[in-house]
Amino acid sequence: MMSGKHTDADDDSPFPEDPSDTRTAIMKATFKALCKHGYADLTIKRISEEFPMSKSLLYHHYDGKDELLLEFLGYLLERSEEQDFPVTTEDDPEARLYSFIEHTTTMSEKAQKSSFRNALVEMRAQAAHDENYRTHFTRTRVHLVEHLTEILVEGIEVGVFREDITPDSVAEFLVTVAHGSKFDQATTDDPILEMTHAEVERYIESCLLRTP
Amino acid sequence: MMSGKHTDADDDSPFPEDPSDTRTAIMKATFKALCKHGYADLTIKRISEEFPMSKSLLYHHYDGKDELLLEFLGYLLERSEEQDFPVTTEDDPEARLYSFIEHTTTMSEKAQKSSFRNALVEMRAQAAHDENYRTHFTRTRVHLVEHLTEILVEGIEVGVFREDITPDSVAEFLVTVAHGSKFDQATTDDPILEMTHAEVERYIESCLLRTP
Missing domain, CATH: 1.10.10.60 (Homeodomain-like)
Structure with a gap:
């Protein structure tokens, strides 16, 4: 933004x-x-x-x-590059990853009721039958995955993330989680946020971070 | 089905x-x-x-x-109980969990082009502004989370899943992943399936299954 x-x-x-x-x-x-x-x-x-x-x-x-x-x-x-992705000035890959997760899987009370967030989900659903929307959302997804992959690669280089992870698989997975969160937030009243978020953090700790 | x-x-x-x-x-x-x-x-x-x-x-x-x-x-x-959830006759909790993941995060070439899957995503997006759709999709999400939670609890009891997991957090998380997969499959041409699926399997192995 x-x-x-x-x-x-x-x-x-x-x-x-x-x-x-x-x-x-x-x-x-x-x-x-x-x-x-x-x-x-x-x-x-x-x-x-x-x-x-x-x-x-x-x-x-x-x-x-x-x-x-x-x-x-x-x-x-x-x-x-992607409306879901907050541009941060953080340099630390771990902090940037957490910032992405925080932004995409949790939401303030205010943002949960955001009519704009809902309108974005409705626009995205148009891509199911409209080629132009589909082209746009494919492009934003690819950009987001590339952005996250870069963060992960950098994190492996500086030693915060495990060397045996596959950065683009992890990035694809995290984008899927982020989009699932947005979709569910916009279309259900199930208060899913806290539990999903807690499990994403456990995944990051167990599967991505290097054990000290 | x-x-x-x-x-x-x-x-x-x-x-x-x-x-x-x-x-x-x-x-x-x-x-x-x-x-x-x-x-x-x-x-x-x-x-x-x-x-x-x-x-x-x-x-x-x-x-x-x-x-x-x-x-x-x-x-x-x-x-x-949920159109996304295949009813299986498998008794083994681990097999039932993998069956759910297989069904929700991978898709045959045929199913990827499914006009019905796309129509479901479009209907679900109506919930962003229509209270009746919202009530329905909240109910299906709750059912699906309950179903998965039962599988996880049973798996802990029989010793295939780790005792320190929080079954409902894991269930909320996996449903978010499943919905993100459907949403992205319906609205983008990014061939995300294989990489996301591989990472979900790594998550299950590292974070859910008991180490032998």
Whole structure:
């Protein structure tokens, strides 16, 4: 997520208060409309209602909501390589791995109710029948796995992770866990977070970290 | 899934060739229409096109596709407690755990293209904004976790699983992995299955099984 001053603190908005360019303003309007209406009830008209500039800019550029949403998802990806992955300045591979796990498998009370998180899950489900969404989410998954693999390889080099692990298998597995957590959080009321998170930590300690 | 003779082998149909009662016939028609059209393009009319009995039976009983689909999901749940969970006759807890993992994290070439699996993911995403879907999927998750917890408790008793594991944490974790696998399989083209599956097996060996 981007840093800087946020106005929509309730929905963890990644947007600046006053976007200076048209594209960012359109992306911000899309974010606000998604939080308010969700994916299913979103329309270009509803996005335009959140857009402070000339409405014709929006109607002129986008044929439908899916065209706009794919650009929106690409915009998020450009900024963080993957909206699920927090960019940290931590250098320590172990701390970066825990930061990823913390971010993806636990959630604050606030974030659990996040309409934006739910809208992302709904958009992702479109990929089950829409090739363009599928291409996008394949790309974000590949990026995320590569990012985690790098952390694991570096951790093996500096001696915090075990030498006998297979970094890309571990990375694929952890991304699967992260996506399962998001999916279950968005679609059930089962308070799964704490127990799943505790077991992920046990897995990291038993299967990934070098025994001292 | 139900055993018995199947006609829709391409889509792993859980239905008998000639359903003898109206409800089963409606459920079978729903399944066929879902495989053909997916969730987004499904209508009561399209379900009725797959229904060999009087169409008025369908229009009379259901107000809309979501009412019918929720009954359909309940029907699947009644039969297997969870559509993702294969009912096995294996008694050995270790074999039953591996059977669950095999079923949920790997997929045949055929099943990977399953339009029904994709439709289930799309239906599940509805739970992000629809309370009735949410109630259903919470219930299926709870059932699945309970089922796995029983297997783990039994495995501890007979000495195949470690005594220091927390059965419900492990069960929550494995269900999260299973749902993440389904979600990623339905929404990306990343060939994740083999690597994720290999790491799940390493987790079971290192974290769950008793060292001989």
